[in-house]
Amino acid sequence: MKICIVEDNRKIREELASFLQKYGYSVCTVEEFDGDIVTAIMEQDANLLLLDINLPAVDGYSICREIRKRSALPIIIVTSRNTEMDELMSMNLGADDFITKPYNTQILLARINSVLKRAYHTVDKLECGRFVLNLSKSIVEYDGQEIELTKNELRILNTLGQNAGSIVSRGKLMTDLWSSDMFVDENTLNVNVNRLRRKLEDAGLADVIETKRGQGYLLK
Amino acid sequence: MKLKDYLKDKSLFLLADILLVAALALLFYLLSVGTMVIIFFSAIVLACLLLPLIIDYGRRRKFYHSLLSLFDALEEKNLIAEVMEQPNFKEGIILYDILKGSNKAMLEEIKQYRKAQEEYRGYIEMWVHEIKTPIASSRLMLENHEDIPGAKGLCEDLDTLENLVEQVLFYARSNAVEKDYMVRRTNLKDIVYGAVRRNANILIEQKIQVETFGLDREVNTDGKWFEFILNQIIGNAIKYGRREEPKIQISLRTKPNAVLLDVADNGIGIPSEEIGRVFEKGFTGTNGRKQGKSTGMGLYLCARLCEKLGHGLKISSEKGQGTTVTIVFPESSMFQ
Numbered sequence: 001m002k003i004c005i006v007e008d009n010r011k012i013r014e015e016l017a018s019f020l021q022k023y024g025y026s027v028c029t030v031e032e033f034d035g036d037i038v039t040a041i042m043e044q045d046a047n048l049l050l051l052d053i054n055l056p057a058v059d060g061y062s063i064c065r066e067i068r069k070r071s072a073l074p075i076i077i078v079t080s081r082n083t084e085m086d087e088l089m090s091m092n093l094g095a096d097d098f099i100t101k102p103y104n105t106q107i108l109l110a111r112i113n114s115v116l117k118r119a120y121h122t123v124d125k126l127e128c129g130r131f132v133l134n135l136s137k138s139i140v141e142y143d144g145q146e147i148e149l150t151k152n153e154l155r156i157l158n159t160l161g162q163n164a165g166s167i168v169s170r171g172k173l174m175t176d177l178w179s180s181d182m183f184v185d186e187n188t189l190n191v192n193v194n195r196l197r198r199k200l201e202d203a204g205l206a207d208v209i210e211t212k213r214g215q216g217y218l219l220k
Numbered sequence: 221m222k223l224k225d226y227l228k229d230k231s232l233f234l235l236a237d238i239l240l241v242a243a244l245a246l247l248f249y250l251l252s253v254g255t256m257v258i259i260f261f262s263a264i265v266l267a268c269l270l271l272p273l274i275i276d277y278g279r280r281r282k283f284y285h286s287l288l289s290l291f292d293a294l295e296e297k298n299l300i301a302e303v304m305e306q307p308n309f310k311e312g313i314i315l316y317d318i319l320k321g322s323n324k325a326m327l328e329e330i331k332q333y334r335k336a337q338e339e340y341r342g343y344i345e346m347w348v349h350e351i352k353t354p355i356a357s358s359r360l361m362l363e364n365h366e367d368i369p370g371a372k373g374l375c376e377d378l379d380t381l382e383n384l385v386e387q388v389l390f391y392a393r394s395n396a397v398e399k400d401y402m403v404r405r406t407n408l409k410d411i412v413y414g415a416v417r418r419n420a421n422i423l424i425e426q427k428i429q430v431e432t433f434g435l436d437r438e439v440n441t442d443g444k445w446f447e448f449i450l451n452q453i454i455g456n457a458i459k460y461g462r463r464e465e466p467k468i469q470i471s472l473r474t475k476p477n478a479v480l481l482d483v484a485d486n487g488i489g490i491p492s493e494e495i496g497r498v499f500e501k502g503f504t505g506t507n508g509r510k511q512g513k514s515t516g517m518g519l520y521l522c523a524r525l526c527e528k529l530g531h532g533l534k535i536s537s538e539k540g541q542g543t544t545v546t547i548v549f550p551e552s553s554m555f556q
Contacts, residue, residue, distance in 0.1 A: 009353050009357060011357040011360075011361070012353065012356055012357040012360060015357060015360035015361050015363075015364055016360055018364055019360060019363060019364050022364070054349070080349040080352035080353065080356070081349060082444050083400060083401070083402075083444055084401065084402040084404070084442050084443055084444050085400075085402060087443075087444075088402075101352045101353065101355075101356040102352055102355045102356035102359050102378075102382060103356065103359075104359075104417065104418075104420075105359070105360065105363045107417065171424060171425075174424045175420060175421070175424060178416075178417060178420040178423075178424065179417060179420065181413045181417070183416055183423075183430040183431075183432070185427065185429045186427065
């Protein structure tokens with residue numbers, strides 16, 4: 001999936017680009033703001049547009065309106081203006097979502113993900129070595145079997161899978177769960193991880209989640 | 221204006237009149253004019269002299285009387301020049317012109333202050349939006365390099381910084397003359413979750429358990445404003461939480477004419493002699509002084525903003541047991 005970033009602050013643009021690349025998206029940016037931005041954006045042929053509202057020379061809202069006239073490209077508006085009016089206006093101009101600066105990156109990722117899912121009806125699958133994690137159906141596919149997961153288990157396995165081969169700290173797992181509105185405590189995390197392990201074990205996937213004492217978990 | 225006061229005012233004039241009549245009477249007497257003639261003549265002269273005074277008194281009395289009763293009835297006393305009638309005698313006209321002039325000058329002055337305040341607020345608003353860009357880019361840089369030493373501490377400081385910046389913005393908004401919020405049907409769950417998520421780092425770090433009940437309900441509020449209010453309340457619950465098994469419970473209750481949102485913690489609580497003052501501007505209390513992080517602005521702003529949005533705000537606490545802040549959303553069956 002290709003994401004186009006329209007943001008006039010160079011640092012944010014670059015950091016955001018490298019952040020999104022880390023999560024497997026390809027990224028393109030618009031760096032000239034005096035020409036025909038709308039055409040420049042359309043030429044990138046991206047799957048999603050992250051659009052800042054406060055741009056030099058042009059107003060992000062008018063870009064949004066222009067693009068909506070020409071295509072159904074999913075748009076997430078990013079702004080530091082955070083009134084209800086701004087949000088309503090963005091939605092009325094045809095934006096798909098609205099997020100305020102400074103944003104939590106995990107939340108930004110979740111929003112991008114859900115907008116993309118809505119727009120392209122993609123079946124979200126994550127290859128995790130021996131098995132496949134089907135995010136759309138919330139199941140693990142292994143050896144012809146389908147193992148059903150709860151919301152928390154799915155989220156945990158997703159985070160571990162994205163970082164397969166490296167240790168994920170418990171803190172990071174918690175932060176990820178919290179960013180999707182599951183405000184779990186450490187005990188619940190333990191219970192969830194253990195139950196997840198047992199489920200995978202029952203299906204024949206023994207020892208895929210390794211506990212690294214004092215550091216976190218590792219998906220092999 | 222009483223007649224006595226008026227006559228006292230005109231005493232010099234009256235004295236001269238009496239002297240004049242007396243002198244004339246004496247003159248006539250010395251000229252051997254008949255007594256009846258003298259009395260008659262004196263009466264006519266006296267009447268001619270007093271009649272204008274009486275008429276003048278009547279005019280003034282009417283004007284001042286209506287002016288005074290108008291002034292008493294007026295709620296905004298400074299508007300007297302706008303509503304008073306123009307008098308029909310010279311002194312009154314002078315007074316009228318002076319009041320009008322002074323009023324105009326005062327309005328000019330107020331206009332200047334109002335403009336200055338609006339400009340200041342505009343600047344604050346712009347500044348807050350400007351500073352969010354470097355905060356956002358710092359945050360991104362930290363995310364991209366989470367393993368550098370000190371990243372966690374920096375992240376927490378950024379949270380604090382962001383909260384302080386927000387307070388400035390909402391302080392400016394709470395003093396604004398014009399209305400820049402929008403009350404509409406909003407789902408409480410989304411707002412509460414948003415506010416909890418914003419504090420995720422510190423809540424996880426301090427192992428604070430968060431429980432929510434029955435929040436899926438719509439109320440009349442402004443989402444952005446209310447998220448700020450909740451954020452302040454949750455911030456306090458974190459700041460004044462207990463060490464062992466800290467917990468924050470956010471739950472909804474429904475009453476016949478209202479929906480109530482409770483944010484309860486099991487923290488150190490507020491001393492009963494201080495609870496009545498926590499919504500005062502700049503009040504920090506013993507807890508705040510011990511913590512050293514209190515600005516005394518959080519709850520003050522909550523109260524101001526709740527008042528504007530039409531929400532009730534209550535607080536109850538037991539020292540050592542915890543504090544519960546309740547927001548009341550009035551719900552009238554008439555509007556549904």
